[in-house]
Amino acid sequence: MKKSLTVKINQCSEQVVGPVRKLYGLLPAKSVVQLLDTDDLAANPRSAKKGSVTADIEDSLRLSVELFPAKTKGILLASSSYRALDRDRYQLSFLDPETEGILDGGHNALAAGRHILREAGATERELNRVKDWEAFRKAWTENRNAIGEIVDLLDFEMPVEIQVPAEMQDESVVETFRSSLLEIGAARNNNVQLSEETKANKKGFYDVLKKELPSSLAEAVEWKTNDGGRIKVRDVIALCWIGLSKLELPGGLRVNPNQIYRNKAVCVAAFNKLLEHADVSTPSEGGYTVGIHNEAVKSAMKVAGVFPELYDILYEEIPSAYNKAGGSFGKISAVRIYDPEKAAEKNPKYLRAEPTTPFFQRPVSYTCPDGFIVPLLYGLRALLDVDKDGLLVWKTNPQAFLSRFLVEIMKNYRFVFEMAVWDPQKVGKNISAYEFAESAIAAIYSVNRAKSAA
Structure with a gap:
């Protein structure tokens, strides 16, 4: 959805670099308010959060407003459509808010917004709840009338760099500019390499x-x-x-x-x-x-959507299956057990808080190390096949298969634990564990299929 606003840039100067025209200057507080009304920070690759950085910015806005522009690089904006107006004003149109808007300086924007909320009468208790951008948007909307009453009294300026196409009339320049936005944001975002x-x-x-x-x-x-x-x-x-x-x-x-x-x-x-x-x-x-x-990769993503659930099933059921297969899961040193009473005795084997599965947070009685789970989860590829169209499909329902055969699988897979001296890191790092798990599952599937066909 297209978003537009008109901002004033004090002490504005320009620089052209390739397909990019840079507008430098200072945004008066009123234009910062307009920006915060418009931008939801969707384009910023990182989401702003309250912390020591925002606290320092707020202190500067409150205690040394004259020096504030010298203390911060401010906000970086990008707009693929703009128009220069009179009196140092510019109309910016964010044609794609997912890629245009605030590219860097989200913490400056959040801190300035919190400062404005404070000036508009928000209490410290209310501001304590404004910890991230989502909470800020809610508080900003709720206090917008109060902000309108004090906006002309705000006296700070925010350094700004606005990047726009070097030539709005040249479509190739505009397209090159748009395609460069991610790399610009990545390179400039708080001078930290994005993950x-x-x-x-x-x-x-x-x-x-x-x-x-x-x-x-x-x-x-x-x-x-x-x-x-x-x-x-x-x-x-x-x-x-x-x-x-x-x-x-x-x-x-x-x-x-x-x-x-x-x-x-x-x-x-x-x-x-x-x-x-x-x-x-x-x-x-x-x-x-x-x-x-x-389409083949798409089919693999459809299959991948099931694996977090399968991971959690194994996290829940491996302890019981291992015990039924003749082992004693709770005695493995890497495993911890939920028992608040024994935990109160400061025995590190036991947990006071009930553990949960990693993805869907279902309560369990045992922790199950990742190194035990991943090779077995990988082994479920034995239940996958590529059909005549080259698409990845399940040969059988994996949840139902685990429900029926996990104990039988564990009768074989437990030897992987024993060979690694019950060390989950050794299990998880050993390629042979993955091959063994896949072979065991493939054999059980084949035998069951043959029985069903008989």
Whole structure:
């Protein structure tokens, strides 16, 4: 949805660099208010949060307003459409708010907004609840009338750099400008290199996976830095390689199975490289985001949407299955047990707080180390097949298969634990554990299928 505003830039100067025209100057407080009315920070690859940085900015606005412009680099804006007006005013149109608007300086914007709320009469108790951009937007809307009453009394200026196309009449220049926005934001965002996950998310690499995850889970993933999700995006992306490993991928891309456990950053980098490939994705108009056109990869994302649930099932059921297979899960030193009474005796084996599964937070009595789970989860690729159209499909319902055969699987898989002296890190890092798990599951599936056919 297109968003527009008109801002005044005091002491404005210009500089042209390639396809970019830079407008430098100082935004008066009234224009900052207009910007905060308009921008929802969607384009900023990182989400602003209250902290020591915002506290220092607020102190400067309150205690040394004259020096404030010298203390901060301010806000970086980008707009692919603009018009110069009279009296140092500029009309900015954010044609795509997901990629235009505030590219850097989200913490400055949040701190300035909190300062304005305070000047408008918000109490410290109310401001304590304004910890992130989402809470700020709510408080800003609720106090907008009060802000309107004091806006002319605000006397601070915010340094600003506004990047616009060097030549609005040249379509090729405008398109080049739009396609450069992500790299500009990444390079300028607080002088901190953005994570691979954050940049990939802005390019749209993860959109197809988001659609395949249960909505409650997709909302809990931290798709971009400081977004507040409890689940790291790399934990989800790494699981995608279980299904992707069954496909013939462009460029011969592959990830060793133990990397899913030991080096999720490698999984993310390989995933991003895959989705950049011309055989997998097509740049959108302007080249900023991509659309996935490879149906085989799409089918792998559909399969990947199930793996967080399968992970949690294993987290819940491995302890019981291991015990039924002749082991004693609670005696494994890497395992902790929920028992508040024994925890009160300060025995580190026991937990006072009830543990939960990593993805869907279902309560459990035992912790189950990642190194025990991932090879077995990878082994479920034995239940995957590529159909005549080249699409990845399940040969049988994986949840039902685990419900029926996990104890039988564990009678074989428990020996992997024993060979690693019950050390989950040794299990998770050993490629043989993955191969063993897949072979065990494949054998059980084949025997059961033969019995069903008889």
